Amino acid sequence: MRLVLACASALAVFGAGEVQAQAKPEVAFNLGVVSDYVFRGASQTGGDAALQGGVDVSLGGFYAGSWASNVDFGDDTDAEVDLYGGYRTEVAGYNLEFGAGGYFYVNAPSGSDYNYVEFKALASRAVGPVTVGAAVYHSFDYFGVDDKASYVEANIAFVPAERWSISGAVGHQWLDVSSDYAAWNLGATYALTDHLAVDVRYHDLDNPQADARVTAGLKASF
Template structure:
């Protein structure tokens, strides 16, 4: 992605949407196609704003098979402070499976594209496991166009081959159709096996959501990066979101 340019909501959101589509497929037949549209007051991905703290309109299309296989695409406007890129297009393949009623897993291959940007695309493979209300996983960046960019030589680029992202979340269903999510993650940036310690950071967040039936789901969210560095914006981010699935 960028030196700061991609979508956690995207990656995490894609996995959630894929799992939801898979459940629908199980109920209605071997194949399922679903769509989603949403709006956020600030597009936050893994603790970082992707829109310069401005709003975003987002949407996606997903396919799922009862075997657990899923595929989809997702798009959002972005703003990293320059003339380009102006939008992000994500493509993913996934597979969901269950060990028992309490333990499940997800495998995902995601490509983050910025068609009107330069040296910004990257791809990662991820794996996660969910036990009841706890989900934990890791994502590995195996391709990044920034590998060939001049910024890498100056230690200015993130999201290149070798980066690792560790994450965990706690998700609870509350009364009155409310949902509570606590999340955290740590980014370990590398290049040619060498750590970019100045770029590493941790982040945490919390979301409270409520389903409004056919009107979609609304959420109130808080995110913040934890890093004693001038590389990242450490200000707390409070934002609202809306998501409607079809």
């Protein structure tokens, strides 16, 4: 299956090469605020609010971008800055994405080893108002004390009415040093305008040291 997907992606790149050479890159910006920055079920801000923003550049199926948020790990770390890139295509009605991202932390204590690179593969398919998807992430030198880490997620989104979307995801994180855990979320998004949306979401994970939480966020895209 991996070989088939790789070949299909290569054919898509080859076939689109001439068009991409003449196309102009598209640039998109996003800016938002959330009541709590939650990543895979765990708060990255100690339960406090976060200001977030990013920029994405795309050309054909290729994309690259950067995104940042304030964080609070109980030490001197101030912010997370992500750099990422990848390729998106469609094969037999499935939307596919392959890419990698680097996560970098500003003012992290010496020896914390927070910075890491993660690789990803995603697939999704829309059937009427419902979109189902799956994703696999892997890092060879994960955040903090862990080295190899993998995260697998299944997700679903449903559009019941114009401007509304209900979505959820369940995933499992495998770690080689820290304890493995499962995480899930469920929420609703409402588009206030074509460029502004609000999201309310419930997050939980099977870690007795972490609490379930509800977050609210406002995001502008332009």
